Amino acid sequence: AQKVTQAQTEISVVEKEDVTLDCVYETRDTTYYLFWYKQPPSGELVFLIRRNSFDEQNEISGRYSWNFQKSTSSFNFTITASQVVDSAVYFCALTGTTSGTYKYIFGTGTRLKVLA
Amino acid sequence: SQTIHQWPATLVQPVGSPLSLECTVEGTSNPNLYWYRQAAGRGLQLLFYSVGIGQISSEVPQNLSASRPQDRQFILSSKKLLLSDSGFYLCAWSHTSWNEQFFGPGTRLTVL
Numbered sequence: 001a002q003k004v005t006q007a008q009t010e011i012s013v014v015e016k017e018d019v020t021l022d023c024v025y026e027t028r029d030t031t032y033y034l035f036w037y038k039q040p041p042s043g044e045l046v047f048l049i050r051r052n053s054f055d056e057q058n059e060i061s062g063r064y065s066w067n068f069q070k071s072t073s074s075f076n077f078t079i080t081a082s083q084v085v086d087s088a089v090y091f092c093a094l095t096g097t098t099s100g101t102y103k104y105i106f107g108t109g110t111r112l113k114v115l116a
Numbered sequence: 117s118q119t120i121h122q123w124p125a126t127l128v129q130p131v132g133s134p135l136s137l138e139c140t141v142e143g144t145s146n147p148n149l150y151w152y153r154q155a156a157g158r159g160l161q162l163l164f165y166s167v168g169i170g171q172i173s174s175e176v177p178q179n180l181s182a183s184r185p186q187d188r189q190f191i192l193s194s195k196k197l198l199l200s201d202s203g204f205y206l207c208a209w210s211h212t213s214w215n216e217q218f219f220g221p222g223t224r225l226t227v228l
Contacts, residue, residue, distance in 0.1 A: 033214050035216055035217075037219075042221070043204060043206075043221065043222045043224075044206075044219055044220065044221045044222060045160075045206065045208075045217075045219040046219075047216040047217070047218060050215070050216045052214075091159070091160065095213060095214060104162070104217065106159050106160040107159065108158070108159040109159050
């Protein structure tokens with residue numbers, strides 16, 4: 001069965017602190033894709049990144065970075081020097097070749113509060 | 117570029133009334149389309165997905181239904197709303213099942 005676990009329900013940090021959001025997944029697929037989405041207070045989900053199971057290179061985009069480790073089935077997301085605008089709910093998601101076609105498995109989300 | 121529209125943005129309906137939420141996508145053809153529901157403070161629940169006109173797959177049996185009358189139009193309906201139907205409804209599209217999904221602005225539905 002496919003599963004995505006975001007154990008951190010809510011995290012609060014002070015502005016300029018670094019913060020890491022954890023994502024642990026379960027899948028039997030050899031080919032699968034992982035995603036991170038941001039849901040600001042407005043409600044619309046915003047796509048941040050997609051990673052396939054064959055690419056374990058870490059990625060950095062500005063203050064955002066992602067650490068994909070197949071050995072621990074984790075795809076963690078780090079925000080460096082957090083800002084108030086980073087306050088949102090962040091979702092990790094998974095889809096794979098045998099997950100049932102055309103559907104994603106989303107985690108329950110982590111609410112990040114960045115305090116000024 | 118592609119855009120996705122949803123309406124209405126907010127809706128307050130009495131129990132037992134019908135529902136129709138509409139979603140349209142512009143700037144792409146033959147997208148995969150999805151309806152999700154998000155209860156307050158909760159994660160996303162996939163309700164329906166569609167890979168083509170008239171092709172609907174249901175993930176959660178309930179009093180909701182979906183239709184795709186045109187390539188880029190996806191409609192969520194109910195004949196009689198329940199209190200438990202309250203929530204935030206999101207429409208999304210993707211090029212394929214392995215690609216990222218792009219979400220609409222959502223509809224906040226309150227059933228009283």
